[in-house]
Amino acid sequence: MYCQRRAVELQERIAIIRRDTAERQAAGTAELQRIEENRKDKQPSAQQTTSDTDTCHPIGQIPGLTFEESVNPAALANYLEVLEKKRADLLDLRKNHYVPVQVKADLDCKVTAALHRRDELVMENDQLHLRLQQLQCVNDAIASWKREEDGPLLEYLSGKLKHIAEMKVSDAVDHSTAGYEDDDPSKINESELVVDSIERFIDLFENGEYEAAAFHAAKSPYGVLKNMATMEKFKAITVYDGEVPPLLLFFQAIMNSVQDEHQLPAKDLSVESVRCALQHNFVELVTHWVTQRRLAYSEALGDVICDHGDKKLRVTDTCLALAQIVYSACGIHRKAALTMCRRGLTFGAIEYIHQNKDFTDDDCMLVLRGCPSLALLQALTQEYKGRRPILSVCYACLTLLNSDLEDLALELLEEINSGRPGSLQKTITEDARCSAKDWYEVANLCFQKNHHQLSQEINGILQYAMCFSPSKDDKLMDHVFM
Numbered sequence: 001m002y003c004q005r006r007a008v009e010l011q012e013r014i015a016i017i018r019r020d021t022a023e024r025q026a027a028g029t030a031e032l033q034r035i036e037e038n039r040k041d042k043q044p045s046a047q048q049t050t051s052d053t054d055t056c057h058p059i060g061q062i063p064g065l066t067f068e069e070s071v072n073p074a075a076l077a078n079y080l081e082v083l084e085k086k087r088a089d090l091l092d093l094r095k096n097h098y099v100p101v102q103v104k105a106d107l108d109c110k111v112t113a114a115l116h117r118r119d120e121l122v123m124e125n126d127q128l129h130l131r132l133q134q135l136q137c138v139n140d141a142i143a144s145w146k147r148e149e150d151g152p153l154l155e156y157l158s159g160k161l162k163h164i165a166e167m168k169v170s171d172a173v174d175h176s177t178a179g180y181e182d183d184d185p186s187k188i189n190e191s192e193l194v195v196d197s198i199e200r201f202i203d204l205f206e207n208g209e210y211e212a213a214a215f216h217a218a219k220s221p222y223g224v225l226k227n228m229a230t231m232e233k234f235k236a237i238t239v240y241d242g243e244v245p246p247l248l249l250f251f252q253a254i255m256n257s258v259q260d261e262h263q264l265p266a267k268d269l270s271v272e273s274v275r276c277a278l279q280h281n282f283v284e285l286v287t288h289w290v291t292q293r294r295l296a297y298s299e300a301l302g303d304v305i306c307d308h309g310d311k312k313l314r315v316t317d318t319c320l321a322l323a324q325i326v327y328s329a330c331g332i333h334r335k336a337a338l339t340m341c342r343r344g345l346t347f348g349a350i351e352y353i354h355q356n357k358d359f360t361d362d363d364c365m366l367v368l369r370g371c372p373s374l375a376l377l378q379a380l381t382q383e384y385k386g387r388r389p390i391l392s393v394c395y396a397c398l399t400l401l402n403s404d405l406e407d408l409a410l411e412l413l414e415e416i417n418s419g420r421p422g423s424l425q426k427t428i429t430e431d432a433r434c435s436a437k438d439w440y441e442v443a444n445l446c447f448q449k450n451h452h453q454l455s456q457e458i459n460g461i462l463q464y465a466m467c468f469s470p471s472k473d474d475k476l477m478d479h480v481f482m
Contacts, residue, residue, distance in 0.1 A: 096212060130167065137164045193221050201225055205233065210246035218253035226254055226265060231272060247276050252285070255294040270295040271304055278308040283315050290322045302326035302335060317343055334363040341371040350379045353390055364391050365399055372405050377412050393427050394434035394442060401445040410446065413454055425461050436462055 062070045062079070069075035141160040145153055197220045204213035214234070217225035234247040244252075251273035254265050265273070274295065277285045286305070289295050302323040309319025320339045327336035333356045340349040349367070353359045364380055380391045393412070400409035417424045428439055439462055447455035 096209065134164050134167055137167075190221070194224055197221055198224065201230075210234070210237065210240065211249050214246065214250040214253040217250065218257040223263075226269070228266075228268060228272075231269065245276075245280065248280060248282070251276055255289050258294045261293065264294070264296045267296045267298045267300070271298065271300050274301060275304050278304070281312075283318060287318065287322060290325055297326045297329045299327070299330055299332050299335070302330070302332065306339070333359060334366050337363075338367045338370040341367060341373075341376055346373070346376050346379055349376075350384055350390070353380075354384060354387055359390070361391060361395060365396070368396070368400075368408075369403070369405065372408050374408065374411055374415070377408060378415075381412070392431050392433040394431050394438050397442050398434075398438060398445075401442065401449070406445075406449060410449060410451055410454070413442075413446065413458075414451070417454060417457055424457055428458070428461050 062076075065075065065079055069079070137160065138157075141157055142153070145156045197216070201213055201216050201220070204210075204216055217230050220226065231247070231250065234250040237246045240246055254269070255273065258264060264270070274286050274289070277283075277289075290305075295301065305319050305323040305326065309316040309323070312319075320343050324336050324339040324343075327333070327339065333352070337349045337352050337359075340346075340352060353364065353367075368376060368380065377396060381389050381393045381396055383389055393416070397409040397413060400406060413424070416427055431439075439458060443455045443458035443462070446452075446458065
């Protein structure tokens, strides 16, 4: 009884499980069909979304513009014009400076064919010259036989013909090279080359291709276009495209073509190039030209750079440094020292003056007038590293007192007089380059400038010295007071 009841229960459970399984399978199949149908329905919309995404650009920041400019129609229109201009410039550059690779390949083939043809003609020419040389030898032998009439002709020619038959192409070429060197196709007529270069430059210039024309002029044979006449043509252009004027493009091309000191532009052209670059505030470009020795240095060139530094205070120090390089290279030492003083390099200028023995007292006074300062005057009138002073105190003060820098001389004398006791006396007695008469004149000028005490001090020292040296023209030395 128990087993039968247990069997019925199990059969009922099996029936329930089968029914549940069938229901779940049916539900799963229905769900899969629904998902498949939904997937098929969504595929067109996804494609449509993709196409819409491709055609519609999301709003965002454009490279080169701020976010505000990216949503501003006026700014976008201006930026579009800039991009269109850049595109036009690139297309023009591609058109004028580049050619397809196939063109180069075709030219290489033509050159190779021409070289092969030339080699063939050279070989043929050598053979013809050999034949000509042999015939000339036969002709000379027959003429010699006629003059001598020495036996039969065949016997006379037998020895000659053997030598003629042994002649080679090299012998004929060696004897005949001088006669056909001018026919060498590798030799180009220089005058034609120059004419072609000038005509090409004119074509580029008249077509408005100023950059290409400038580059062509800089590379012209023998520098025939690197002159002031060509510069005037570029200078006359007032309407042009781009930010860089054609004249500056011409100067840049010339400086870039300089390879060594033998290719430097003329001095007047160098001056004009620097003036043009500075007028357009290209100080960095001038710095490159000067430091890389792309210019012909001259005093006028240094003056142009200095004048620009005086007008533009922001680049004054840079211009003075460049002018110093130019002046030093030209041997204009007084102006080189002056630029150093104006930069505040007083002791550097003193060292520079001591190293150049060509410096005169007038040169030192010119430096002092150009950059008047008590520190410079003291450095010029004092010993420097055991060397004697560059200027005499008497000479410097006498010169300054007779100019508009009298206050500087009086300041120096007062500084000496107010220093250590006996400093003024030592200065006067150790001044071997000026006489007592000169110091009396300094004292009189001090009195006229209302520096009475200073004048009395100088006169007192001189009167004391006169007790030992009755002549006013004698030099005042230390031994007077010993």
